[in-house]
Amino acid sequence: MLHIWGIEMKTILETLLIGVSSGSIYSLMALALVLVWRSTRVVNFAQAGQAIISTYIGYESMKHLHSYWYSVLVAIVAGAILGAAVEAFVMRPLAKRVRGSAAADIAPVIATLGILGLIRGVAGLIWGNTFVQYTSPLSGKGYTFGSTTIQFSPQNAAIVIGAALVMAAFAIIFNFTKLGLALRASSFQPEISRLAGIRVDRIRVIGWACAGAAGAVAGALVTPTAYLSPNSLDLLLVSGFVAAVIGGLDSLVGAGIGGVVLGIGFAFILQYIGASVTFLAAFIILIFVLLVKPAGIMGKSGGRSA
Amino acid sequence: MHKRISSLARLGIFAAIGLVLIALSGFVDELRVYQGAEVAVYVVAIASITLLTGYSGQLSLGHGAIMAIGAYAATLAFNGWHIPWMAALAVGALAGAVAGYILGFAAARLSGPYLAGTTLALAVGIPSLANQFHVLGGEQGLTFDIGDVPTWASHSWLAKIGHGDFTTYKWFYWITVPIALATIWVVRNILTGPIGRRFKAMRSNPTAASLIGIRVSSTKVAAFTYSSSLAGLAGAMLAMILGLSAPLVFTLTLSFTLVTGAVLSGVSNLYGGIIGAMVLVAIPELSASVATHLGGSEKVTANLPGVVTSLLLILTVLILPNGARVRRSK
Numbered sequence: 001m002l003h004i005w006g007i008e009m010k011t012i013l014e015t016l017l018i019g020v021s022s023g024s025i026y027s028l029m030a031l032a033l034v035l036v037w038r039s040t041r042v043v044n045f046a047q048a049g050q051a052i053i054s055t056y057i058g059y060e061s062m063k064h065l066h067s068y069w070y071s072v073l074v075a076i077v078a079g080a081i082l083g084a085a086v087e088a089f090v091m092r093p094l095a096k097r098v099r100g101s102a103a104a105d106i107a108p109v110i111a112t113l114g115i116l117g118l119i120r121g122v123a124g125l126i127w128g129n130t131f132v133q134y135t136s137p138l139s140g141k142g143y144t145f146g147s148t149t150i151q152f153s154p155q156n157a158a159i160v161i162g163a164a165l166v167m168a169a170f171a172i173i174f175n176f177t178k179l180g181l182a183l184r185a186s187s188f189q190p191e192i193s194r195l196a197g198i199r200v201d202r203i204r205v206i207g208w209a210c211a212g213a214a215g216a217v218a219g220a221l222v223t224p225t226a227y228l229s230p231n232s233l234d235l236l237l238v239s240g241f242v243a244a245v246i247g248g249l250d251s252l253v254g255a256g257i258g259g260v261v262l263g264i265g266f267a268f269i270l271q272y273i274g275a276s277v278t279f280l281a282a283f284i285i286l287i288f289v290l291l292v293k294p295a296g297i298m299g300k301s302g303g304r305s306a
Numbered sequence: 307m308h309k310r311i312s313s314l315a316r317l318g319i320f321a322a323i324g325l326v327l328i329a330l331s332g333f334v335d336e337l338r339v340y341q342g343a344e345v346a347v348y349v350v351a352i353a354s355i356t357l358l359t360g361y362s363g364q365l366s367l368g369h370g371a372i373m374a375i376g377a378y379a380a381t382l383a384f385n386g387w388h389i390p391w392m393a394a395l396a397v398g399a400l401a402g403a404v405a406g407y408i409l410g411f412a413a414a415r416l417s418g419p420y421l422a423g424t425t426l427a428l429a430v431g432i433p434s435l436a437n438q439f440h441v442l443g444g445e446q447g448l449t450f451d452i453g454d455v456p457t458w459a460s461h462s463w464l465a466k467i468g469h470g471d472f473t474t475y476k477w478f479y480w481i482t483v484p485i486a487l488a489t490i491w492v493v494r495n496i497l498t499g500p501i502g503r504r505f506k507a508m509r510s511n512p513t514a515a516s517l518i519g520i521r522v523s524s525t526k527v528a529a530f531t532y533s534s535s536l537a538g539l540a541g542a543m544l545a546m547i548l549g550l551s552a553p554l555v556f557t558l559t560l561s562f563t564l565v566t567g568a569v570l571s572g573v574s575n576l577y578g579g580i581i582g583a584m585v586l587v588a589i590p591e592l593s594a595s596v597a598t599h600l601g602g603s604e605k606v607t608a609n610l611p612g613v614v615t616s617l618l619l620i621l622t623v624l625i626l627p628n629g630a631r632v633r634r635s636k
Contacts, residue, residue, distance in 0.1 A: 043419035045426070094624055103573075105418040106365045110569055111623045113367070113562055117616030124609035230609075234558060238430050241423040249419075276438040279431035286424050287412045 014151045015271045016264060021156035023263015024163035028218035029240025030247060030255035031170065032211040036083075037249050038187040039207025040095065045112040046086060047215050048237035049119030054079035054212070055219035055228060056127055059134040068136045068224075075220040076213045083212020084205045086115060091208075092201065123230040131227035140225060159221045166217050167256050170210065174252060183207055235279070239266070242282045248295050313495050320487045327483050329467045331476050340475040340547070341587050346482035347543045348583035350489045352567045353576065354536035359565075360574030361497055362529035363509030364413060368425030369537045370561030371432035372409075376402040376538025377545035377556070378442060381450040391452040395485070395542045402538015403531050410530030414523040429561040433553040447552025450545045478547045485543065489536060494576055496532065505529055559612075566619045572626070589614050 029047065036044040044050075058075030065071055094111050098104045138154040174180035186193040186200040187207075194200050218240075219233055226232065243262045247254025265285070269278050311319075331339050351373065359365050366372075379401030384394035409428070413421055436442040459480060460472040496502055504525050507515040516522050545551040563586060571582030593610035600606060 037419075043423055045422070090620065090624070097624070106359065106363070106573075107623050109365060109419060109422050110565060111620060113565065114616045114619035114623060117562060117566075117612055118620065121609045121611075121613035121616060125605055125613065128605045129608055235430065238427050242427060245420070245423065274438055276434045276436075279427060279434055281431075283424070283427040283431045286427050290416055290420060290424065291412065 010148065010150070011271065015267045017150070017152040018156070019264030019267030020260055021152065021159050021263070022222075022266065023243075023260035024160045025218050025222045025236065025259070026239045026243040026262050027256045027259025028163050028166060028214050028221075029236050030243035030259045031167065031252060032215040032218070033240055033244045034247075034249060034252055034255045035170075035207050035211035035214065037244070039183065039204045039211075040087065040091060040108075041187075042091065042108045042112065043241065043249075044086075044208075044211065045109065045237065046115035046119065047211065047240065048231075048233045049116040049123075050079060050082050050086065050212050051215035051219035051233050051236070052123055052228075052230060053082060053119055054216035055134065055223050055233070056123055058216070058220045059132065059223075059228060062134065072217070072220045075216045079212040079214075079216025079219075080209040081212070083215075084209040086212075087205050087208035090115060092204070120230045127230070129230060131229050131232075134220075134223045134228050136224035138224070153225075155221075155224050159225075162217060162221050163256075166214055167252070170214070170252055173210075179203075179206065238279065238282060242286050245286055246289050313491070316494070317491055320491050324484050324487045325464075328464055328480055331479050333469070336473055336475050339473075339479045341591075343475065343478040343482045343547050344587045345580075345583045346479070346486035347540055347547065348564075348567060348586050349486040349579055350536055350543060351540035351564050352571060352579035352582050353489050353493050354533045354540065355564050355568035356571075356573060356576055356579055357493055357497065357505075357536065358529055358533035359568060360572075360576075361502060361505040361509065362526060362533075363505075364526060364529065365418070365422050365565070366413075366425045366530075366533075367422050367561050367565065368409070368428035368432075369534075369564050370556050370558065371425075371429045372402050372405055372534045372537040373541030373544065373560065374433050374551070374553075374556035375405045376541030377450075377551040378436070378448070379538070380542035381448045381545055381551040382441070384450060384452075385448065391481075391546065394450075395539060395546070398542025398545075399535045399539035402541065403535035405538070406530045406532075406534020407527060409534065410527035413530050414526040426558075426561075429558050433556045436553040443552070445553060447550045447555070449550050451549055452546060482543055482547065485539070489539070490576060490579075493536070497576065501528070501532075563615070566615055569619055569622055585618070586615075589618075 029051070032047050032051075033044060036042055036047070054075045057078040058071040061074040062068060062071035065074070090111055091108060094108060098107045136155055136158070138158055140153050140155050142150045142153050144150075172180075174183065182193070182198045182203050183206065185196065186198055186203045190200050193203075218236065222236070223232070239262060240259070243258035244255050245258070246261060247256070247258030262282070262285070265281070266278050269281050327342075331342065334342075351369070354369060354372075355366070358369075376398035380394040380398030383389055383397040384391060389397075409425075412424065416424060436447065437444050442448065455472055455474060455477040459477065497505070504515070504520050507518070507520055508522055508525050512522050515525075541556070544555065548555060567582035567586045568579065569582075570585055571578030571580075590611040593614050594607055597606040597610050
């Protein structure tokens, strides 16, 4: 009896740890979506594509740098540049064109979908649709305690630590720097920020760049635990969106918590029900949160129309 | 606006167009006939997006999932109850409508990006269900075989026009083209009637619409229900011409493709949907021939269509964000 109980406890603990690890990735993706949402009021469905390209660039750079950690840095820089480029060359011109028209809500969403498709296609043209491996020096084998090996590997630990560091960095930037103040001000009241001398357009580009960097971290950290292909991060987009909504699309802390909550939820569903219902569960969680507590767990109460 | 043509006269015109299109099937090879059937399926699917996004202003990225529901419902009904294929297609449309009615209640409370993201989760979640339940046939899916061409069709005078055998593909074309034309006729009547005006009022200004007595949330549910019944029908038609319902058919890419088709044709332009559908069918073939011309590898052939469609989508949104033909309701 005790033995069975012991096995049960081990499974639960493992599921919990795996959930925190995958949840950290969802948090990063949610963070990326929240950063873009806060700076331009757009849900960036191209985020998965941007993360894919940055991860591929990291993968390529590793061939020359021979170091996974430097290649992650390259991926982050590439992600930031790509994010800035998307905002500056597509989203900003579009926003100026549709301002005040009936399509103002829908056109940006469709544009980000177009960018997602374009990026996936280009990645396929360059790297092909086959799986490639982007390996990290850390072991993918689980830690061993005495005679039992758990499913939580050093790479999983790196994911959790990396995500926590990125979160902390953004928390510091947002709350304690002038840039953070400008980011917060221009998302809160663009017109007044402009009057106060903040270059709102430039700040928005920075917001997109930060988001691109966060997405790149997610892609570069998660890929060594799986494979890399032009659409290997698509599902991450859905999880990231659900996590962001759970946390309240406006809240950085909420994105962090939402991601981990969702990760743990998914891990338990995967362990005890089956892989094929996870995304339906995500849909149900999403509907439930949006109908019961539309502002998310960290959101302020009040309306939530875009 | 336009010259007034009564909807009955329009029905006559459509019937004539349909007869011509069907007669033409005798003069082209099998591949073109099959592509014609594909275009007809896309016309119905795009009409469902046009109705929802173009007229009621709600964006769904989950219509691929609704199509899957229609396809599986039609297939299960056809295989399980041994009903005629026509009834099976109707079951598909009905299943879509039920799904849309339920989804509409959630959708009515969500705006813009929230609705897009929620339906995105649906697009991923529904097709993967096929792996969970044995009755849905798992990854291989279920076969949907409507059998041989009935003799009344293959021996009719229409079949004698042109040359070539009466193949199953031709039969699919004969089935799908009239359905597509009928869909356009019905949707046009809905949209120019009181319901369509309610949709447009709600899209332009929800507050004003509710002040003149339009119940905004039930109108949104209605829009979702109508639109989803078309999506369900399109899904059932797609399963029929492919001969199967499988999760691989109803991918996230399908949902995106539908939105692309609707945007390319000008989201609120019903007839434009025909052009959008043709573009969607033509792009893979055109880019495949370009790819072989370039001596392209498998990489190019597999990815060029996606690149071209996405570029078209981005350019359309940038250049004509309000649709190819803007019709502002005054």
